[in-house]
Amino acid sequence: MPQELSRALIKNLDFFKAMPDAALDAALKSAQVCRLADGDVAFHQGEAATQFFVLLHGHLKVVQITPEGEQVVVRYVNPGDVFGIARAMQRSHYPASTVAVQESIALAWPSSEWDQFISGNPLFAVNALQTVGQRLQDAHSRIRELSTEEVEQRVARAILRLTDESGEKTDEGILINFPITRQDIAEMTGTTLHTVSRLLSAWKERGLVNSGRKRIVVSDLNELIRLAEGAPTTKAAN
Template identity: 25%
Template sequence: MADKSKLWYLENFNLFSSLKQDSMMELNKISLEKEIGKNQPVYFPNEPSNSIFMLKTGRVKISRYSKDGKEMILAFINPGEVFGEMAYLGEEERTDIAITVEPSFICAINKNDFAQFVEKNPALNLRLTRLIGLKLKSYSERIEDLVFKDSKQRVISFLLKLAEENGKKVGDQMFVKPFLKHQDIADLTACARQTVNDVLTDLRERGIIDFDRKKLIINNPDALRVILK
């Protein structure tokens, strides 16, 4: 981290890519960076929603818990992504919990300071609205998957969405780094871990995908789409 400044990381967030240098300097001034160890909370449910967060390095898990203590994972946040953004829309208290899944560097901005910053950069408001809309759409699609798809289809649908949102296309293949643990996929798709393992193994044996702990390669995305029809 020592060789890269906070400003350098802010400049590499897609959300801020169109801002002018003086705006970036102001953003740098109003943001605070935090280094948080693995499996540490960023915020808890019912805490005041005072800040917007941006993940510079590491990974963060966003979850909700039912009254009986069952965890529902909503998303994994990767470097370059914003989270806790509902504070910007007037959320008073957090409804979910954010926990690091590996050592992370995070930028935090007070929501009032951020609102004033957006007023000076109105194009940013459109980007934020689109970002929040896409996240809500993603959550809605996950709920539809849970209701209308069986466990195998849910895993395959998840792989395709993961590749579309975080992957890189090289020829006909799609590469995703890093890949998730089987238990994480199970939690995100409401499946048993063994089900995830069986589906992934079957797809690999058929040559449709390949994977290890560090990456997922989808050799034939169309074959996955056919299974979902």
């Protein structure tokens, strides 16, 4: 990827907006282009955290294997996101694996350069701190949801988060604009594939969502919000 094109791509990302061109060029000298096909792994849980990344194109999912051997989808990585920042959390190994859900392109830097990025670019440091804080807050929210909310409410919240982060308006409604399966939703919400399939089928009959193979569209956002808030919907099942 030509350097000028790379500079143009990252210059508009929040993490890099305040950096002058000379600083961008200096940063890009040590960057490597990382191309991932659908299903490729950027790094595995437990590996030494030797790199950190910025996603330029595509989508990735962050998955973690629990001590009991269950797989959990922790979150999704969207274009512009920084990921693999174990160094920012004072960790020497990646706490989860990151897998491409579609063809994706990222830039990778050696983790040894993280401190230099932080010290030389105050806005980058602020954004990194906010990112770590947001991920901790999201983790706390998910723990609370698993402890206090019914499955239907958790699934509604998960789908709403995805539409908020990666929703695309279409004639059908708001499309989650990357491939996502019912199993992924189950692993995000601590439930089973059977339960998610049953809920999505019921919601489809009520006109709330439309789903197919690796595809989810929210047809009635307001009703899904009501479900996520624990309120009864105005659309009863037939």
